[in-house]
Every structure is written in structure tokens, then in C-alpha cells.
Amino acid sequence: MGLWQTLFGSKNPSKQQARERALAWWQQNGKTSAKCDICANEVSANEGYLLHSAEVLQSDNYIDFCCQKMAEGVTRSAGSLGIDPTVFGAAKAAEITLILNSAVAGRDQVIAKIKSQTTPWLVCETCLSRRFPKIAATV
Numbered sequence: 041m042g043l044w045q046t047l048f049g050s051k052n053p054s055k056q057q058a059r060e061r062a063l064a065w066w067q068q069n070g071k072t073s074a075k076c077d078i079c080a081n082e083v084s085a086n087e088g089y090l091l092h093s094a095e096v097l098q099s100d101n102y103i104d105f106c107c108q109k110m111a112e113g114v115t116r117s118a119g120s121l122g123i124d125p126t127v128f129g130a131a132k133a134a135e136i137t138l139i140l141n142s143a144v145a146g147r148d149q150v151i152a153k154i155k156s157q158t159t160p161w162l163v164c165e166t167c168l169s170r171r172f173p174k175i176a177a178t179v
């Protein structure tokens with residue numbers, strides 16, 4: 041395929057593949073719950089889907105959502121956004137807060153921020169359906 045796929049690996053995982061990754065992730069870290077990296081709602085152990093930043097970037101839907109949030113131009117703290125730094129680490133919480141808050145950044149900057157995420161994204165069932173419809177449509 042194109043340069044994008046050469047650089048970032050491959051096409052989107054299937055829903056099942058993203059699920060299996062999440063299961064491995066839960067086993068590895070021994071947590072009993074965590075928060076969705078998109079909406080910050082609680083995800084119970086062994087639930088949710090794990091996506092890499094390159095895969096998150098393939099969702100125009102999610103990028104549009106971030107741009108919309110920025111357009112609102114409201115600066116909010118990580119706490120008020122429901123992002124708990126103790127669950128995902130302060131660095132990631134700060135990055136996500138920046139993405140959602142950055143009133144001046146454009147689409148390119150949203151993409152750059154997402155790209156800079158080196159840890160995988162835990163995504164809840166609702167967010168998978170809403171923001172990653174292509175993945176949700178697979179089995």
C-alpha cells in the first residue's frame with residue numbers, strides 16, 4: 041500500500057484483534073480498572089480495545105472530534121475533563137488535555153499530538169463505535 045502504511049504498520053486491526061491486545065494489556069499490568077483514553081469513562085478489567093496511535097490517526101472521526109473540542113476554545117484542566125493522571129500516567133494525561141484544550145492548534149497539530157503518543161490507547165466499547173466505526177464494523 042502507500043507510504044503511510046509503510047511508515048506506520050498496517051491497516052486497522054479488526055475489532056477482535058484490538059480486543060485481544062486489550063486482554064494481553066490487562067494481564068500484563070494487573071489493573072482492575074482503567075479509564076478510556078477517549079472519554080475517560082471507567083473500563084472494567086478485561087474490557088475495552090487497545091489501539092496504537094497510528095491506528096487512532098486513521099479515524100477522521102476522532103480527529104474531527106478533537107478539532108471540534110478545540111474550536112470550543114474552552115481551556116479545562118485534566119481533572120475537569122475526567123482525565124485521571126494516576127491511571128494513565130501524568131505525561132499522557134497532559135498530552136490528552138493539551139489536545140482537547142489547544143484553541144489555536146489546527147488539524148495538523150492534532151495529528152502531530154496523536155502521533156507523538158508512544159503508549160497504546162485503551163478505548164471503551166462506546167468510543168469504539170462512535171469514533172472508530174470502521175474497526176467497530178469488523179468482527
Ligand SMILES: [Zn+2]
Nearest residue numbers: 076079164167
Ligand atoms: Zn470511551
